[in-house]
Amino acid sequence: MKAEETEKFVEVIGDTVSGKHLISTIMISIALSLAGFFIGKNIFPHIAPEEMVQSYSLLLGIAGSLLALLLNTFLFKPKRTLNEVPSTSDEIGEVYKKLQFDIEEERESILEDPVIRKEMKEQGIYDMFIKNEGDKRK
Template sequence: MELDKINEAPKYLEILGDTVLPRNIILAIIISIILSLSGYLLGERLFPLFASEKMVSSYSLLLGIGGSVLSLALCAFIFKPSRVLTEEETSLESMEEIFKDMQLDPKEEYLLIEEDPVTRKEMEALGVLDKFRTIGEDDKK
């Protein structure tokens, strides 16, 4: 029974196009709330001692925002990215599918690349320019 839990893959959530562990996102929210609210409440007690009454809430809010920025840095340090990026060879079929999904004309894209020497050089270095040529030739037929 214990072995099943160990071998079980963690369950991720997708939030704003990124995958996160639910435990990590909850902890990050709690840390953010604590630091932001602490900054604001500290400002509410500290600023009346030397700031005008009109400015106390503004300065406190600014200190709360500072707490948010601090929590951002802290959470970025504590919770390292958990995604794994894999590289795979680009095939002609996958490029054609990408062009279809993005509603792009490969021939038009190839002409734009040919006009820009920097982009052409990068595409040649990546070995992708020949695939653009091939796709463009297939469209002519």
């Protein structure tokens, strides 16, 4: 056996996660949801009207799901690190080329729409998309 074991990752809804952590979070969520529901089925017949026992039990099961969400959040922290570096217009052009988008068409649509232009300036990303010499409509 290797001293360092490589962790298996899977893609779920566009995000890459640890397979072991995914299984753990699913099991914790199922356990707490069902526990809340079945505890409600045992407790509520003594304190609630008969026609409301099922509804209250379901609410307790949902509360168990929320508790599982909080527990999973604290147990399994994100492992990715984001490195923010300023992008240049040329870098954006390369990304668009890889994605087979037309950067000039995008720049034209930004320049033609004052609302988009204003929002991009407020977000600080306008200069990444628009070449300084090409923009006469500031």
